[in-house]
Amino acid sequence: MTPHETPRSPDPHQAAVDRANAALQTHTLTEGWRNSPGQTLGRVLADLLHWCDDTQRDFDAALARARRQHAAENNGGPRRPPETVGGESP
Numbered sequence: 001m002t003p004h005e006t007p008r009s010p011d012p013h014q015a016a017v018d019r020a021n022a023a024l025q026t027h028t029l030t031e032g033w034r035n036s037p038g039q040t041l042g043r044v045l046a047d048l049l050h051w052c053d054d055t056q057r058d059f060d061a062a063l064a065r066a067r068r069q070h071a072a073e074n075n076g077g078p079r080r081p082p083e084t085v086g087g088e089s090p
Helices: 012-031 039-057 059-073
Strands: none
Touching: 012 039, 012 059, 039 059
């Protein structure tokens, strides 16, 4: 970048997607990919439910907070419609 170029501000949505991808990649290094990204996501969520059980965390409350945070980051609306791949929702 030259001194006259303005640095681009990072896209918060893309930063969140990148963090999620990194977490899923780390998980798949130990668990391997399932038949689909949706199955991998299901395994990660199940593992998080086990972690919540062991640490006495309320998964549903955390999910509700995450949904509120997601909505606030998207100004209350979805960023794009959900896609269906092979008859499976993401």
